Amino acid sequence: MASTDDQSTERANAGESPTWVERIPAAYWALIVVLLIMPAIAGDFILYQIFGWTFILGMIALSLMFLAGYGGMVSLVQMTIASVAGYMTAIFGVSAIETISLGWPWYVTIPLALIVAMIFGTISGWLAVRTEGIYTIMITLAIAAAWFYFTNQNYTIFNGFSGFNGILPPQLFGVDWRGPVAFYYLTLFWATVAFLVVLYLSRAPFGLTLQGVRDNPRRMAALGYNVTAHRVAAYTFASLLAGVGGILLTWQSAQISPGTAGIGPVIDVLVIAVIGGLRHPIGPFIGAFIYVILKTFALDALVAVDLSGERFQLLIGIGFLVIVFWSPDGILGLWSKFRAARNKDPLLDRGGDAS
């Protein structure tokens, strides 16, 4: 399924001795600079709604990319884990539903929310790793559906259909973190951290092992690895990523309700990860950006051509079909095809960056 092109190029780079600063191509520096000065060029809506949401959804999809791309486990429970973290933030911390929320300070609430999300994700993983392929998808989808209906019907803890509102980030350092610029940097920071950690892990023993388990579980057992334990540990780590994404998502809209992790959003995470590409941790962020753009502007575009605005899902669906049909590796796959074609040597007929 997923290949290891990115690793071999990375290996090639690691062989030389330039510093890590020199090893990052100029185009990436340009992207970093653009992202950092974005608040100077973009309006509040773009910062908060487009980029903030992209980074958050990207992180949740990244947790799926880690499981599916490196571990070969397609989990539909990642949005649910994000929602668990969101709910815990509301229940332990401060929300407008004062009868339920405990009002504990953020430095207790946030770690607690992440721990609960990781426990939830670990148990889900423990149930799911005994199965493969379509059965993993079914089990995780069943857990996601169970969580949706449970939160929808439980009023004593989860406040039923309406969920919680008024969940705000702490006023740390005197900053209003829901201000567009502050929220942009907050989400950019955590998305970057998540991205770099996954990138680093892909070459650390934990990530290498996971890729080994994906390609050849029987051989891994014959090398002394406890395959089940590694798969479950991958879920635990992915839950941390999804949990951070879930807390930010809850702060962004200041509310959490069963619909946050309804069947639609749960599947959207898979769509985002596949559109972007499962081969490299940048894929989920590309996918999230496309998804957010479509979800935000497709409505206007459709209305402009006299179609009902609710049909934006149709556009996403068609986009998904086109991408999966033309490039099973998502946008990343298209990009590497394009690179290979551009670098092709007309005389030798060999791809330039074949590694």
Next chain:
Amino acid sequence: MNAPVRDPSSIGERLSATGTANALEMRGVSKFFGALGAMQDINLTVRPGERHAVLGSNGAGKTTLFNCVTGDFPVSGGSIRFFGEDITQFPPHERIRRGLRRTYQISLLFTGLSVLDNVYLAATGVSRSRFSFFRPRRNDALMASAENLVRVVHLEDAKDAIVAELSYGQQRQLEIAMALAGAPRFILFDEPAAGLSPTERSELVEILLGLPGHMGFIIIEHDMDVALRVAERVTMMHNGRVFKEGNPAEIEDDEEVQALYLGGAHG
């Protein structure tokens, strides 16, 4: 280090494991697939450091024997002791961590990773850094041992090559390097010479003969030249049972064995 003591009462058993106990002791081991007896009532004893060959025609149950020893298949009956410890019910990874290794007849390698990464994974599997979140440093001991093993099997020129690009013979060599990772006590070689050229075969014999003296092994091999050169004892299997056991000279001269191998109509 790679054999954690779980129960204080088993310490005596484990101490004896390093001393006088046999490397491998199979008592009445059977394996049935439904009604098909792939392996029946196998008794096999291998002393520490002994090099043992298992011969037999296709379907004689040789690879099944290996799969039962490593735990890839659960046995249908009997017991398996590894250096004195009863490992019959252990999952594969627990057996490997006690110093057992194997190679596969059909190479099971990580074809998308480099040669060095494959050996590094093998070395990491029996170490404590299995779950490490940190990349190996330049002077990492596991990486150093991986590089060393790559040299032992003469693959140093190809160590950064992706495994899918290796020749068949190189892949077989890599299999051996992975089996040698992490201080093995006993190795199961499943037809390591299959499909190799004559030159590669003599290289293989050289590697096998060059293994440290305490490292016993069982080799399944069709090529009698290879098997009888490296083995001190030979077990002949036929139709899932032990048919003959002896030293290489005895087996070579045995008329029944010759009939089976030369005139053998048994598939």
